[in-house]
Amino acid sequence: MNANLHLHSKFSDGSLWPEDIVRGAARLGLDLIALTDHDTMGGSDRFAAECAAQGLSWVSACEIDVADPAVGYKSELLAYFPGKTPQDCAATGAMLQRVLDERRKRLDYYLYWARTFFKREDLTLEDMIARRKADDDAGGGDELPLLSWSKVDLFLYLRNNKLVPAYMNYKIFKKEWMRPGRFPKYKLSKPDTASCLAAVHADRGFAVIPHIGHLWNDNPEEMERQRPQLEALLGYFKGRGVDGVELYWYSGNKKTRAINELVRGIAGPMGYFFTYGSDCHGPDTDKYTIDKFSGDFPGFPLPGR
Numbered sequence: 001m002n003a004n005l006h007l008h009s010k011f012s013d014g015s016l017w018p019e020d021i022v023r024g025a026a027r028l029g030l031d032l033i034a035l036t037d038h039d040t041m042g043g044s045d046r047f048a049a050e051c052a053a054q055g056l057s058w059v060s061a062c063e064i065d066v067a068d069p070a071v072g073y074k075s076e077l078l079a080y081f082p083g084k085t086p087q088d089c090a091a092t093g094a095m096l097q098r099v100l101d102e103r104r105k106r107l108d109y110y111l112y113w114a115r116t117f118f119k120r121e122d123l124t125l126e127d128m129i130a131r132r133k134a135d136d137d138a139g140g141g142d143e144l145p146l147l148s149w150s151k152v153d154l155f156l157y158l159r160n161n162k163l164v165p166a167y168m169n170y171k172i173f174k175k176e177w178m179r180p181g182r183f184p185k186y187k188l189s190k191p192d193t194a195s196c197l198a199a200v201h202a203d204r205g206f207a208v209i210p211h212i213g214h215l216w217n218d219n220p221e222e223m224e225r226q227r228p229q230l231e232a233l234l235g236y237f238k239g240r241g242v243d244g245v246e247l248y249w250y251s252g253n254k255k256t257r258a259i260n261e262l263v264r265g266i267a268g269p270m271g272y273f274f275t276y277g278s279d280c281h282g283p284d285t286d287k288y289t290i291d292k293f294s295g296d297f298p299g300f301p302l303p304g305r
Contacts, residue, residue, distance in 0.1 A: 003031065006277025007280050012038035025054075060085060061081065077196055088203065114154070208245060234266055
């Protein structure tokens with residue numbers, strides 16, 4: 001199946017609602033897709049309904065922010081639940097709800113500082129939610145409490161209120177504004193690898209390492225030079241129970257082939273399976289990549305394998 005299993009919607013930091021993503025995937029001729037919003041499966045039911053309407057296969061999924069101090073890992077794990085709905089995933093759902101609550105507290109914190117800095121008492125989470133509802137053509141307001149609020153949302157909200165320059169992108173905003181004197185740091189509490197895997201596996205899901213090349217700044221030569229460290233990291237995660245590794249779009253064909261071949265050559269003999277993902281965040285982002293990368297995915301391993 002021609003699969004792209006790493007896509008983001010407005011339920012986290014993407015720029016499209018789930019229905020729009022599915023329609024775009026159908027136009028491209030994809031067979032299997034997954035909505036992997038950060039720390040939420042809030043858009044999954046809408047995504048699945050549109051997949052059914054378009055004749056596409058889908059899998060319930062999300063991308064979970066994790067931190068593993070033992071190996072200095074501060075990134076994510078992708079979680080996939082083939083044949084299940086979000087309602088079937090009680091353990092993962094409970095873990096994600098804790099993270100969503102934490103994300104909401106962080107946004108409240110940043111909005112407090114925004115009100116203080118700009119002297120604008122109207123900058124509130126309630127206003128952000130109302131604007132998001134008004135933007136949702138599908139009328140899915142009941143699910144919006146499951147939005148995974150991020151610093152991208154804060155940036156877009158301030159830009160829409162003309163409080164930061166219209167030309168500014170998120171990368172510049174983060175560098176210039178997420179510092180003392182403007183928005184003091186808020187350390188988001190994240191699950192560790194063990195608790196994340198325990199929840200995903202309790203729901204009979206699969207955990208997959210995404211975009212591992214990011215840890216080496218997407219540099220295949222540096223990854224080859226540090227091959228022992230890459231092997232050790234993959235060995236560590238395999239020992240912890242991680243199931244798969246993502247083959248990924250690294251912003252160019254040559255780089256993508258080099259990194260994915262290296263990762264496949266190391267991870268395959270360890271017993272990992274492989275997924276394919278472009279990490280598309282949609283138009284008007286720096287990751288509008290749904291048409292850049294997909295692969296012939298044979299399916300998830302059978303139970304017990």
